[in-house]
Structures are given as structure tokens and as C-alpha cells.
Amino acid sequence: MPLSLYLVGLSHKTAPLAVRERAALDPLVALPAALRRLGVGVVLSTCNRTEIYGVGSLEAARALLLERGVGPAHLYEKRGVEALRHLFRVAAGLDSLVVGEAQILGQVREALFLSRKHGATEGLLEKAFQSALALGKRARSETAIGQGAVSVAYAALDLALAVYGDLSGLKVAVLGAGEMAELFLTHLKAQGVGEVLVVNRTPQKALALAERVGGRAFGLEALKEVLKEADLVVASAAAPHYLIHPEDLPRRRKPLFLIDIALPRNIHPEVARLPHAYLYNLDDLERVVQKNLEARKGEIPKVEALIEKAVGDYLEWYAGHRVRTAIEEVRLRMRRWVEAEMPEADPLTLHKEAGRRAHPLILNLKRQAIRRLEGPPCPAACPLLALK
Missing domain, CATH: 3.40.50.720 (NAD(P)-binding Rossmann-like Domain)
Known part of the structure; x- marks a missing residue:
């Protein structure tokens, strides 16, 4: 089954300030109403973007933004892995007006908090946003994407x-x-x-x-x-x-x-x-600002590598999540098989041998699940796909 994550939104790249103002959802009235209407979703609303993330159909999210006076030409829509990758790029500061700006990570955290507060999150969204926050922290601690004055x-x-x-x-x-x-x-x-x-x-x-x-x-x-x-x-x-x-x-x-x-x-x-x-x-x-901006741009490939690793990690988790029942059945079957073959073995030996035999079968289940996803990542991003 494809990854059912979606994104509908607009940003400084697609819409002028006047349009972004119409799309903005204030946290006291408009945002709670939007979350009630969506049922499940996370809304990231800042001065430079309004993005709605959810699972399943994106029609309600699109309609919500169109009703606020946003023209279709100003909207972008992404599904599956591309929606996930976009969220990670946003959290890492690569999609910001100023590359590497620090405020966006706190805004992503606040968006998740508000969605939780109004009971609008579920497993896929929670994991996606938690992964995005962890990635954003890594991008700033392991690269120089946020260093140097840029104002x-x-x-x-x-x-x-x-x-x-x-x-x-x-x-x-x-x-x-x-x-x-x-x-x-x-x-x-x-x-x-x-x-x-x-x-x-x-x-x-x-x-x-x-x-x-x-x-x-x-x-x-x-x-x-x-x-x-x-x-x-x-x-x-x-x-x-x-x-x-x-x-x-x-x-x-x-x-x-x-x-x-x-x-x-x-x-x-x-x-x-x-x-x-x-x-x-x-x-x-x-001149100082420009020098620092150029230095930040030089860090983009490092951050993109972290993003692809995070995408791969998420898909591996998702694959395991989708085939959890099948994995448990494999483990149980291997345990019974080993018990029948080695009736005199102690519990630790049985556990290790059952795990050894189940391991390649579980990897195959996960690999098949990942291959069903939209836009599978490259083998480097997800080691499971590289296994033969």
C-alpha cells in the first residue's frame, strides 16, 4: 500500500504576501476550526508559508485553502515520499526564504503541538513530524547550515x-x-x-x-x-x-x-x-551577510544527505509498521520450527536460532513493503532496497 501522507500548501516561492496573508490560519480560531474540519492533519502556518499535512485524501485540505481566496496556481500538492521529503527540507531550513534560518524548527514543533492539542494527529503524522524535528536538530548540529549572521x-x-x-x-x-x-x-x-x-x-x-x-x-x-x-x-x-x-x-x-x-x-x-x-x-x-549565505549554501549537499537518510529510516519504519502482523507470524513459525528440531535446547538458544532463521524472511517482507510505496528512495537512502 502506498504511503498515504499528503501535503497541500503555498509559500513565498509560489504566492505573494497578499495571498499568504489570506491563507494564514491564526492559532486561536481559524486553525482549530481547520483541524476539526480535516479530522487528521498538521497545519504549519508562518509568515512565509501555510502548509497542511495529512493522511488519505487531500481534497478537504485543498478546498480549505481555496475557500480562503488562494488561487489554484499558488498551491502545490505532494503525496507519499515527496510530501515526506518536503517536510524534512522545511524542518532543515532548506526551503526557507533565508537558507538555514533557525525559527522554522520551532514553528514545526509548534504545529505538531497544536495538532496534538486538538486531537488531530495519528501514527503516520506523529512519526513524520518527530522525524522532521530530529532531522532539523541534526542538520544544525552536524553541519554549518545555520551558522553565520544572515541579517x-x-x-x-x-x-x-x-x-x-x-x-x-x-x-x-x-x-x-x-x-x-x-x-x-x-x-x-x-x-x-x-x-x-x-x-x-x-x-x-x-x-x-x-x-x-x-x-x-x-x-x-x-x-x-x-x-x-x-x-x-x-x-x-x-x-x-x-x-x-x-x-x-x-x-x-x-x-x-x-x-x-x-x-x-x-x-x-x-x-x-x-x-x-x-x-x-x-x-x-x-558583505558579511553575503559571505555567510554563500557558506550556508555550501552546506546544502550535507543536509540533503541527512534528509535522504531520514527518508530511508522513515520508510524502513513504515514498512515494518505495515507488515507487523506478518512479521510476528514469521517469528512464531520459526520458533515452533526450531522447538520441533531442537527439543533439548535451552530457551536462549531457541530464541537466537529462531531469530537467525526469521531475519532474512523479515527483511524480505519489509523490502516488498517498501517497493510498494510511491517513489521509492534510492538504495543508498534505504539499505533494505539494496539487499538481494
Whole structure:
């Protein structure tokens, strides 16, 4: 019997943001309703994809997405081994917008948890998602697919760590109070920085961000004073002109590192000429990001090898699951045969001899079961298929 797993979904590869928004299933209302309608299924719904995994017929899952305003051209459907392989690629980060991104593994885990919570899982799905989670962990621990900064905020953090090694005790000034500033400060707080100084044109916004990250707030008029205190400056303010000029920086006994992640730039490039100032901008950070992305892409073949091994392992489990009754009958028959031939043998000897005789028959049963599956894997992926 073919592997009855299916997948229906859409992602950043097949649908624009407006379509993905319509397909998204919120975890409080839409997702529980969808699971009740499907009966059995796991829904993976993120900002970049909505995918429904299930067993049996996929018609209900397809209809559910079409009813939410998703055109057929935006959907992809996979069955059997290809659905399983796709799930493994997603969990490993190979199907993400940014290859190797870490968040997707937690999202796969949450999707399985919610399905369990609403009683919508069964054996095949449970095993498939547990295998996907184990694979995702292996991909990140045994390869470099998730290493290196691949966002500007992370690249800026990596740069700060490269410069200082340890950020604890440092005073960090952030110019701007928008999303990028908050993201960078979140990363910094996780590294144990000593003090955060938030500078913004609108003092109320500076205060709101400072309260969220446990820092001090300043208006733009205090920028020169803040620059006297800071060890590290990160600029991300939305401004049409430079906010920091060479004359704004006092001569210092210790160097000042400045990272300008704003566009247009916040820091005049001439600042880099000062003997006590070290300035990095978006071009510098994007070169780091691109280098790290290329390094991640070089790890893809290693991850794909892990995926094929995981597919083979799952199919071996599935084959044993499908022929479990037949396997038990073989074991029982061999036991009776050995008992009749060796009436004086002790129980351990009987058990070993019965197992030895049953082993090739059990392998043959599993091999036949795997060959009935859709799209059987290559012999390297599933050792049972390579047996003669």
C-alpha cells in the first residue's frame, strides 16, 4: 500500500504576501476550526508559508485553502515520499526564504503541538513530524547550515562581538527607536551589555523603547553628550541627512566603534578618518551577510544527505509498521520450527536460532513493503532496497 501522507500548501516561492496573508490560519480560531474540519492533519502556518499535512485524501485540505481566496496556481500538492521529503527540507531550513534560518524548527514543533492539542494527529503524522524535528536538530548540529549572521542586525552583533569579544559592561548608544533598533537591542541584551542609551528625535519613542530594554532615553539634542559616554554606537534612525558629523565626536582616550545600519546613512563617512573612531556601514555588513549565505549554501549537499537518510529510516519504519502482523507470524513459525528440531535446547538458544532463521524472511517482507510505496528512495537512502 502506498504511503498515504499528503501535503497541500503555498509559500513565498509560489504566492505573494497578499495571498499568504489570506491563507494564514491564526492559532486561536481559524486553525482549530481547520483541524476539526480535516479530522487528521498538521497545519504549519508562518509568515512565509501555510502548509497542511495529512493522511488519505487531500481534497478537504485543498478546498480549505481555496475557500480562503488562494488561487489554484499558488498551491502545490505532494503525496507519499515527496510530501515526506518536503517536510524534512522545511524542518532543515532548506526551503526557507533565508537558507538555514533557525525559527522554522520551532514553528514545526509548534504545529505538531497544536495538532496534538486538538486531537488531530495519528501514527503516520506523529512519526513524520518527530522525524522532521530530529532531522532539523541534526542538520544544525552536524553541519554549518545555520551558522553565520544572515541579517543586518545579526551581522552588526557579530561585528560588535568580533571587536570586543565580551560586551558585558559596555555602554551602547542606539540612535533611532524603530524596529531595527529594537531588534538589535534585543540581541545586545542577550549578550549582557552594561547599559543601553536610546537617542531619538521623538523623546516619547526613545523612552518607550528604553523602558522595554531597561535603558535610558534621550532626545536628539543630547546626542553629543551621549557620544562622550558610549563605547559602541549603532545608528538606525529614519532621517534624510547625517546626524553624526566628525565635529560631533570629542577626542577620546579609548576608541569608539560606530555601526551605521540606516538608509540613508546617519553617520557622515568622514567620521571614519578620525584616529579614535572606527565606522562600519551597511555595505560592510551586507558583505558579511553575503559571505555567510554563500557558506550556508555550501552546506546544502550535507543536509540533503541527512534528509535522504531520514527518508530511508522513515520508510524502513513504515514498512515494518505495515507488515507487523506478518512479521510476528514469521517469528512464531520459526520458533515452533526450531522447538520441533531442537527439543533439548535451552530457551536462549531457541530464541537466537529462531531469530537467525526469521531475519532474512523479515527483511524480505519489509523490502516488498517498501517497493510498494510511491517513489521509492534510492538504495543508498534505504539499505533494505539494496539487499538481494
